[in-house]
Amino acid sequence: MGDFLAFTAKRLFQGALVVLTVSFVLFSIMHMMPGDPIQLIDNPRASEETIERLRKEWGLDKPFLVQYGYWLGNVLRGDLGRSITTGQSVTSLIAGRFPFTLKLTLTALLLQYLVATPLGLWAAYKRDSWFDKCCVVVTSVLRAIPFFWLGILLILVFSVRFGLLPVSGASGPASYILPVLTLMLPRLAETLRITRSEVLEILREKHVATAYAKGLSERAVMIRHVLRNALVPVTVMFFLAVPWLIGGSIITETIFAWPGMGRLLWKSVSVQDFPVVQGIVLLIAILTVVSTTLGDLLTGLLDPRIRVELRREQA
Template structure:
């Protein structure tokens, strides 16, 4: 397992080079002059030209990329066009808020989705199962930004219980995390239900019931442990989706995270900030998927790492 993890980590720089090249090319083919946007509407042509020279924007495109790649190999993500501060400082400032929001959203999705799925699998086509199906369709169909506005209208405007925007204690975190995690409750609940139904139909489950094992032990000790691998797989996939959804949620709730930091940079064509934040997102997704692959071996020792 250790050798497998080391090999995956050694491939990480190559993956990030591919991501950086794709993002670099897309940003430079978007219409508009980032130097002119950075200089402002009242800047002279000489000021714009000076910014191009300072940031190397007057050089050939591939030369710009290799300069950026050389800086990246030394941990330098460049400087922001807007604030003239290192991009790494902005990422270090906003990344903890995004991780906090994403972790809270994932926690809500798992803590609500898995028990609901288990309850639905124990009594298929019962009341809980039918309600769960309706809620799952609603949760998947409802856009995140619209759900966030509804929660804000209810908890902040009508009840005046929670602050509508900003970052602070749990009262600030509750609505953004619920907005982010609630659609994924449907994913975890439906997947838990289907995998549990498959496992509960196996012969060893019937044998456990015949030996007098309590239904609670059968469900949680025998069935859930064997149904966990698909859930872990979805956890890794949904983590990347939650990071993407955090971009919208952070904008709606004015949450000072990396997603909002990136959106502001896209609007301002601050290309180094956009490149740096996307690389940070890509690194997080790759590391979480590596962690998921390692958890497979813990859940099922029969899995071999080639």
């Protein structure tokens, strides 16, 4: 138990360093971008005095490190600042958009694993069959399709050509279908491929042959010995998929005019709204660290080999 707690503390410390590094790098990139956010939001014919007054009001006249220090101090107090373009609290802006992104990504993630895990298991069990070959071809195609191309293709087919589904917005259950498919299908292919390869590897191990030799049924061997071991990397992939889906939602939400956090980030970058961009990316970084840490901790709990390695490191 002590080894596991030490490992948890170590991962949390590493995660905090990652979040801090991401915040500094992002702050640097945003301030190196060409243009001035004050000139973007104010009247282009505004006097120099007005521009300087606004820059001083938003703290943009101070040195870079001083600006970063002020921003980081406010974040530690729970204040993400105010939007330069609207004047609203960044926290309230994100809070209004985050539920839409969360519902979209969680729906895509759950459907992805509910579909891909049994398909990957069955494809490995029926290796070299027509079903297995079809799965290999389909996953290869889906993995090569980028989010934006898939989203546009689905709109052209199901909305423009047949008029079956809404093109944009979050107007009801039907409006979830195309964005969820856009997010889910490429990641589903990756999950199916990993599940299939893990099951094939486990089927070649000695303990599986021993289980068959003991007279266990096909179903018992697949559930107790194969699926249980194959779920370890699949579980890790479940948590690692969270940041990927949130990243993919930026493009997906823009294509489908989805009122989520990804679309807000896209708009904020285009007008150099520093506080909003920094707040959203900071949240994504925290979610990434939390999800990967949970994946590592669950791996340690599910796989006894990880616990042995931890004891060796402590020794």
